[in-house]
Amino acid sequence: MRKLANKDLPAVYDYIKGEPEINLFIQGDLELYGLQGESVSMYAVGEEWDSILLKYYSDFILYSKSPTFNTKAVGALLARQENILAISAKESLLMQMQGHYPKQKIQGTYLCRCNKGSFIPRAESSGDVRKLTKKDAPAIVALYQQIEEFAQPYLDHTKQKLAEMANNLEQGGVGFGLFEGDKLVSSAYTTATTTSGAMIVGVATLYGSRNRGYASTLVSTLCSHCFASGLDFLCLFFDNPKAGAIYKRLGFEVVDRWGIMRF
Numbered sequence: 001m002r003k004l005a006n007k008d009l010p011a012v013y014d015y016i017k018g019e020p021e022i023n024l025f026i027q028g029d030l031e032l033y034g035l036q037g038e039s040v041s042m043y044a045v046g047e048e049w050d051s052i053l054l055k056y057y058s059d060f061i062l063y064s065k066s067p068t069f070n071t072k073a074v075g076a077l078l079a080r081q082e083n084i085l086a087i088s089a090k091e092s093l094l095m096q097m098q099g100h101y102p103k104q105k106i107q108g109t110y111l112c113r114c115n116k117g118s119f120i121p122r123a124e125s126s127g128d129v130r131k132l133t134k135k136d137a138p139a140i141v142a143l144y145q146q147i148e149e150f151a152q153p154y155l156d157h158t159k160q161k162l163a164e165m166a167n168n169l170e171q172g173g174v175g176f177g178l179f180e181g182d183k184l185v186s187s188a189y190t191t192a193t194t195t196s197g198a199m200i201v202g203v204a205t206l207y208g209s210r211n212r213g214y215a216s217t218l219v220s221t222l223c224s225h226c227f228a229s230g231l232d233f234l235c236l237f238f239d240n241p242k243a244g245a246i247y248k249r250l251g252f253e254v255v256d257r258w259g260i261m262r263f
Contacts, residue, residue, distance in 0.1 A: 001077055004042040004052075006035050012042065015049060016063060021113050021235050021255050022090050024199045025061050026054050028192025032171055039167075045073045051093075053077060057164060058157075062089040068096065075100040084263050085153060091259035104261045109239040111258045116227045118251040122220045124213030125178065129221055132175035132189065134166040139184040140175070140202070141165060147204050153262065174229075175202075176221050178214045186214035188222050190234070198226055200236040203243075216246045223250065 004012065009030060016023035033040040045051045051064035051074055060081070062074065074097065078084065087094065087101075091108050098106065132140065141161050144150035154161050168191050169175055175189030186205040190198040200222060205214050219236070226234055237258055238244045244254075 001046075001073065002044050004035055004044055008042075008044075009035065011049075012052065015052065015065060018065065019063075019090075019256075020197065020233075021111060022258075023063060024194065024197055024235055025056075025088070025192045026052075026063060027194045028198065029054060029056050031194050043077060045077065046070060055081070057160065058083045058085040060084060060087045062087060062093060062097070064093055067092065069093065071096050071100065085157065086260055086262045088258070088260045091257035094259035094261060097261070101261060104263060106259045106261050107239075108257055108259050109237040110244065110254050111235060111237055111256045112244075112247060112252040112254045113233055113235050114223065114247075114250060114252040115233050116231070118253075119223050119227060120249065120251045121224055122250060123217050124220075125217040127212070127214060127217065128179045129217065130177055130179060131225075132169060132177050132187065134169045136175070136177065136184065137162050137166040137169065140177070140187055140189075143184050143187055143206065144202065144204060146206060150202070150204055174198075174222065174225060176218050176225075178205075178209075178218055180209065185209040186218055188215070188218040190222065190226060193231075197231055197233040197235065200234055203236065215243075216250065219247070220250055 016026055029040050035042055041055045043053045051062060051069040054061045094106055141154050144154045172193045173189055173191050177184045178186040186209060188200055188203040191201050192199040203215050203219060223234055238247055
């Protein structure tokens, strides 16, 4: 195992270039923060880089170019870390770590991609759509705390999530929210922005405001903004057919499966 530094970045980019969608989080964090600060650190496992592990605050992302990897070495490295909130990876890789964490469940989801040329704009709501800033971080976190699929980490680690959200929206992430009066009821934003792509995350709507086209309107607005600003592709996750149908109408296609293990 070796802790990587900025001088290793060209080798990292070469290692991950074969799967740009899977490695958006890794590339986005490295382009934005590099490896000289406290927010992001990275490790290579094995002499020939059997796998790599990126740490962003208390979240870890695992990647290997090979379909199998040295899970014992990765487990030993993770065992030395403090306060792990989540481990994420391509689902087929993360499942190989299950034996090290038998009490943790893997939440699997679909990963899909939309290219600039295949995007189909759709505005299904005429609601009050606003671009979000770091000042909206408390409202965004409060929104997620009220939605079952998002709530737990935002309730358990509110201070950290507020800092991460504000930092992301200040450091290149783009977000849009839909408001009813002064209340934020739906949101979507980008993270892991690279020179060519970004990941859309946090697509959520309060229960009482659903089935009004808010989510598709925000994702469409976000896509239009990102493609107009020069990005070539966008990715996002979904785990239910209804959401998948919304994204397919916008031009997204499934490319792989993603997994996350929360602690």
